[in-house]
Amino acid sequence: MSKSEAPCCAPLDGPVLSQEEAVELAGVFKALADPVRLRLLNLIASGEGGEACVCDLTTPFDLSAPTISHHLKVLRQAGLIEGERRGTWVYYRVVPDALTRLAGLFALPALA
Amino acid sequence: MSKSEAPCCAPLDGPVLSQEEAVELAGVFKALADPVRLRLLNLIASGEGGEACVCDLTTPFDLSAPTISHHLKVLRQAGLIEGERRGTWVYYRVVPDALTRLAGLFALPALA
DNA sequence: CCGCTGCATAGATGGATGTCAAATTAGATG
């Protein structure tokens, strides 16, 4: 999926969101709309050096390995994380820009 | 309203997210994981006085009124908006705390 | 070369979700 250059930081109460932008954004939130994926993201973000080995991401959940792999794929395709193979193991880390963009979305300037 | 006093601002790379917290948060993101609901939220947030009449929220979409009503209900149940009836029409506005909480989630202190 | 382990992919299935048409509630007005 194209990484379609996100408009960086359009706030939610700013200019009206276009249909396309809404679809693209909804895709990101769909990736976040699952307890397992949220915890995965949390584990990765809070991991040593901002990364985590897949081998450590399977045990905390009462789920099969393929299921975890599936969730990681969803997060990856949403542009929230990226993975890298180092020898036997695969490591994932968060994509800072993706999270920063979301933070900007919820900034409410008009709320004095 | 269950209300469940959100832990305000736990950042994503902070302490490990509990199962319960993850489920609750995922519920909020599920509400955001739809283009129509994102545009609705955007329209409401950018409306005059930070609110919008339902009568103005139906026309921008090529959807039936019940469908819009359904989406508004989802956003309301997620604690993202709240509605009020004034005479003939119903007006919705965003819940600032809900958005602020999300903004805090994506703040990445460790990413200097 | 062979087997073992870590991770991903493929296919199948039960449950959740977006949508609509029809019926219902609430306010306003004649």
Next chain:
DNA sequence: CATCTAATTTGACATCCATCTATGCAGCGG
């Protein structure tokens, strides 16, 4: 009271999604 409009609720249906088992692929060690 009768009726019109605004908005929600209900019920049905098609689609999507999380999960599993089984299979495939890549490194590592004997």
